[in-house]
Each structure stands twice: as structure tokens, then as C-alpha cells.
Amino acid sequence: MPNPLSVLARALGTQRWLMKLAKGIVWADTRLHRLSKGRVSLVTIAGLPSLRLTTRGRKTGVPRATNLLYYPDGADFVVTGSNWGREHHPAWTLNLRACAEATVxxxxxxxxxxxxxxxxxxxxxxxxxxxxxxxxxxxxxDEAGREFPIFVLTPHGGTPDRSG
Known part of the structure; x- marks a missing residue:
């Protein structure tokens, strides 16, 4: 039986009004993720897979982190540069194009x-x-009017525990 919270989250995820709340959702999710030391996010509470991607800034070299929904594909993590339906690609996609090495x-x-x-x-x-x-x-x-970049993130140096 599917998790009712993930069913609800997927239904809410198709509502345009939700995109208007993106800034507040990202703010709350970042703080929750930080307080739990990466164990909990709003996405995981909804029963969906979530990770925190850290890339190197393509211009500054400074670590940049963002929380993302991901699609589990075997040992790989698949992430999509949707940027909440905004017209521009998220910075992390540009950073990954400049340097493919990252951490999750x-x-x-x-x-x-x-x-x-x-x-x-x-x-x-x-x-x-x-x-x-x-x-x-x-x-x-449709809102963004662009094709979303899709990245496969392949672990090296071990496979994460996906249980629980």
C-alpha cells in the first residue's frame, strides 16, 4: 500500500499555487535538514527520497548546497533541474557541468x-x-518553458544505505 503522505505530496506537486510557496518551503526545508544533520527534510516527511547536493561554485570554488528530491535508480541518484518551474536553470546544474565531482x-x-x-x-x-x-x-x-537538465549521480567509495 502506498504511503498516503507521498500520494498527497505527488498530488500537491501538480498544483501551480505550490510553486508560489517555493521560497518558504526551501527556507523551512533547509533549516529542518540542518537541524537533523541530514536525516530529515520536508520531502522525507512526505515519504519521498531527498538528498542534499553539495557542488563547487563554478566561479568561486566555494561549496554550494541545496536540498533536492531525487529518483532512486539502483545505487544512483537521479536529480532534475526543475528549479520550481522558473525560467532559468538552477545554479547547481551549472556547477555540475563545470565539475562533475560532488557529494550528497x-x-x-x-x-x-x-x-x-x-x-x-x-x-x-x-x-x-x-x-x-x-x-x-x-x-x-510548462511553466518554465525550457527542458530540464537531468543528472545521474553515481556514488564512488561505497553505496549509501537506502533502507528506512
């Missing part, structure tokens, strides 16, 4: 990853899978 914090465990951006048929196949996983991406794409 998942359930309190930091994992080094290497990013690979999907293109062509690989991207199209994954996009279909992502829409099944998170239907709100279609609405966000």
Missing part, C-alpha cells in the same frame, strides 16, 4: 558522487520515468 548527504550519510548529464534517448527515457515518479515536473516544465 542522504539520511545523515555523506556520499561522494560523480555526475553525468543525460542527453538524447537516455534523457528521454529517464524523463518518462521521472514523470511517473513526480508528475509535477510536467507542470513545472
Amino acid at each position: 548527504l542522504v539520511r545523515g550519510r555523506e556520499v561522494p558522487v560523480r555526475a553525468r548529464e543525460l542527453t538524447g534517448e537516455d534523457r528521454d527515457r529517464m524523463w518518462r520515468r521521472l514523470l511517473e515518479f513526480w508528475p509535477g515536473y510536467a507542470m513545472e516544465r
Whole structure:
């Protein structure tokens, strides 16, 4: 039986008004994630997979972190540059294009990853899978008027524990 909170979250994720709350949701999610040392986020409370991606700023080299919904694909994490339906790509996508090495914090465990951006048929196949996983991406794409970059983050140096 599906988690009722994740069913509710997926339904709410297709509502345009939710995008207007993005700033407040991101603020609360960041603080909750920080207080729990990466173990809890608003997304995980809703029964969905969440990670904190840390990239290096492409211009400054300074670590930049952001919380993201991810799609689990075997040992890999798949993330999408939806940016809540905004017209521009999120900074983390540009940072990953400049340097594919990053880290993710998942359930309190930091994992080094290497990013690979999907293109062509690989991207199209994954996009279909992502829409099944998170239907709100279609609405966000329409609002943004752009194609969302999709990255596969492959762990190296160990596989994260996905239980619980």
C-alpha cells in the first residue's frame, strides 16, 4: 500500500499555487535538514527520497548546497533541474557541468558522487520515468518553458544505505 503522505505530496506537486510557496518551503526545508544533520527534510516527511547536493561554485570554488528530491535508480541518484518551474536553470546544474565531482548527504550519510548529464534517448527515457515518479515536473516544465537538465549521480567509495 502506498504511503498516503507521498500520494498527497505527488498530488500537491501538480498544483501551480505550490510553486508560489517555493521560497518558504526551501527556507523551512533547509533549516529542518540542518537541524537533523541530514536525516530529515520536508520531502522525507512526505515519504519521498531527498538528498542534499553539495557542488563547487563554478566561479568561486566555494561549496554550494541545496536540498533536492531525487529518483532512486539502483545505487544512483537521479536529480532534475526543475528549479520550481522558473525560467532559468538552477545554479547547481551549472556547477555540475563545470565539475562533475560532488557529494550528497542522504539520511545523515555523506556520499561522494560523480555526475553525468543525460542527453538524447537516455534523457528521454529517464524523463518518462521521472514523470511517473513526480508528475509535477510536467507542470513545472510548462511553466518554465525550457527542458530540464537531468543528472545521474553515481556514488564512488561505497553505496549509501537506502533502507528506512
